[in-house]
Amino acid sequence: MEDRWTPEHVLSLAPDVSSGKAAAKLSGPASWSAEGSWSAERSEGSVAGAAVWGECKGSGSTPYRTVVDLSGPAFHCTCPSRKFPCKHALALLLRWSGGAAGQVADGSDVPGWAEGWLTARRSKSEQQQEKQQERQQQREEAAEPEAAEPEAVEPDGAARAAAERRLARRSARVAAGASELEARLADRIRSGLADAPGRGYAGWGDVAARMVDAQAPGLAARVRELGAVPGSGTGWPARLLEEYGLLHLLAVGYGQVDLLPEQLAATVRSRVGFTVDAADLLRGPLLRDSWLVLGSRDSADDRLTTRRIWLRGHDSGRDALLLAFGRPGTGPDLALPTGLRLDAELAFHPGVRPLRATLGTRYAAPAAPAAAETEPEGLDLTAALDAYGRALGDDPWLESWPVVLRQVVPAPTAIGWELADPATAQSIPVDRRPVPDSGLWRLLSVSGGRPLTLFGECGHRGFTPVTAWYQDDGATRTLAVTQLGGRP
């Protein structure tokens, strides 16, 4: 199995522009020695292995040793960089994608320093997997009351009871916060919104703080955004009233959360700010599929870098959203190459319309999809808006929904960018807030005025492009629209 990634797959892993550039620079033969790669088919119940390693000459006297476990992909390097993956790992993969780092005949030819890390990593992930299976088994057994061992359940039961008491206390505080918010919103409507521009952020700042105190970060975030609407230009009263309405709906919804159907209740809780424990989720039902990495986008504020990675299941046809977080200046610790398939298990967060998921066991290194399936199936514009509309029916607070558009032509117009369907002469606007201008021009350039397949988020403000599939010299290539430094 010698299936090397393309440079664009590799560079889609770069945490930022400068890493990608630095990696391209380091990818010359002069910097590298002792390179190699190894891959093995899945055997005897163990996961197939694939790895690349090499030594990179740095500024010091000892070279950096870099190893990539392709099945993660996971990265290890002796350099002090806090970027993830670091430029050395990216450069090594670039070289590997270009045919360097030849395959060694068998596992015993892997140098000791690389082997050590790989083995440690493998056994760790296998342990996790075993533990997970054990837990699942326990749960299944616990579901049958007579099978439950009283000794084993006792301490667990005590801890669970304590956790439930904590949850109950928090729920009560959130409920109090939600009802206070409900009252505040109604008060503002009674006295009128006309003076909202004069109040600016000030009026809502203390309400947001009260929501934080009430342990409802989801409400707090929405409240904070209310302060920005009056300054958003013409039409602000209608936009502000829309946000009031949705926030009111959420606060009222939480007030009756115990009466709601289970899935809807889960959606409301997550909107209000309750999180789900990833480990808990992974003990629940898992969906194994061959997931196509549709694209990713990073956004950063002063406290946190958030990476969104969208996947689509080959057999299930389901879309999934993975989130990864990192401190500013360091990339989130999850990176998946756009355009490749990943054989893995996902656990979806509960909700009426599950999208967000947690990544469980990965069974193989990401690999290129079959030639005929390089581009994901797309929808026309009406169907895309319809998909968003239907999703709203389940979760009215959705700003957008992930959608693949087929055969659209990007175009700058006098009032903004649009995506046009040449077959119907219809268009939808581009929501360019999360997209740098340079990304849109690159999108236009790869299209050259011809239709292409475009993945992105379709919402009420428009469509936010994430990944484009386009033709070049008969080959299908991907463009990361929001990633500045991406490769051609």
Place this chain on the structure above:
Amino acid sequence: MSTAPYEGAEHEGAEHEVVEHEVVDTDWPELVTTALLGTDRRPLPVAPDADPAIALLDRAALHTVGRRAGLLPGAAAPATPPAPEDPRPALPEAASHRLTMLLPAPGSNSGAGSLANVNELLPQYLAAANAHGYRVPAPLAPPLLDAARARSELRGDAVQLAGPLGRWLAERNPDWRYVLRTPVRGGSDDDAEDGRRLWQEGLFAERVTHLTRLRRRDPAGARELLAASWSTERAEDRLLFLDALQENLSSADEPFLESALSDRSKNVRLTAAELLSTLPGSALARRMAERARAVVSLAPSTAGPRIVVHPPTGCDAAMQRDGIPATSPTGRSERAFWLGEIIAATPLGIWAEDLGAPAEVLALPVSEEWAQDLHDAWARAAVRQNDAAWARALLAGIDPGAGTAAKLLAVLPPAERARWTADFLGGSQGLGDVFQLLVACPAPWPRPLADAVLRSLARVATGGGYPWSHSGVLGVAERALPPAAADHLDALAADADSAWAEMFTRLAATLRLRATMLSELDP
């Protein structure tokens, strides 16, 4: 911030279950107005036991979800034709990565890299890529056009590499308008209509470029283009346009240049005269030859023949019309000045007829007072008339530090320039004088010249000089040393003190990077 509105932005015919009809039919603007004024002031008709504010928020929520769920595509803007296909091959994969690295990232103001000089490499990269006939990969066209927008010296090559896609993009982005005005070397883009538009509407620099290029291809066409708008051009523009005629100058240009001798602007008149003087058969050249023979003559003496000089004592109207200023601009004696002007504008061929081959002429003794003036004027004539035989003879006896040396050197064939400079470096101790000579040599430098430069650098490094006092020479070396010199530089770095070691290492890195870069373009 502004996005085009959906056609169906206010469309309420929702197909989705969530939307109930009686709610959707609520008058939304009415709700907004009520919310702005407040339900205390403007009551909302509701059931008697309901809170109007809560009722309003309920309706707002339903309306919002209904509106968002019912969005439909709008009408597309009229479609425009797609970018024309570009038949050229795309850059090879590795070369394409290299370009990503060389181009500045959006929003940053420099290309990355402190080890090697990336800004210096980009122009070389573009020129080499064009020499191979590649096209830029589509995703790199925008950053390439951005880079050339900021650095106008890159425009010609960038526009050529971007090709038809670049023009198509430029029609859509005002930031890249310059692409439409930048002429492309060779190729089908050279159509006459574009050229005419450029000449009529272009910026000054673009017009000069266009004229220069047209002159290269079609000397008569370029002259006629210029002649047609000559009387309406500004004086300083006329001067530079006239300069463009220097290339491919021929006797066909004489009538136009003769008429320019009566131009309103003095500088234009001088330039026209200078151009005419380089046409050996021109009437002006003949008039100058006559004047030259009157002031320089051969006289026999007991020690053999010697040159006798009698500079003119006045500058008459005819001389002035032929481009000789009536007063010396430099404060030197006017007779010496007029002598220089006459000799510099005289065809060098007459001296062969009158006195012999250049080396023999230069060996002749000259009346003491005027010897330097005469030789300086011959040097100017050799440069102006591009006369290699005279330049060679003059270089043999000249102080190479003088600016004249570099100018004379430029007259020689490239290989000879490098040889001459290498010889000179071999016999000299310093690097101070050679900067201009090195600039005149062809890049990459041939081995002997490269070796000579490296030896000189090693000498100043061990002699305690500072690298920054030689930044000029090091700059040219960065552009012109052949890649093979990198190993030699490494050896020099090993023996040098830290400042020089750093300089040599950096130079070696640049050479290697350039070699890799060029080999990637030629896989």
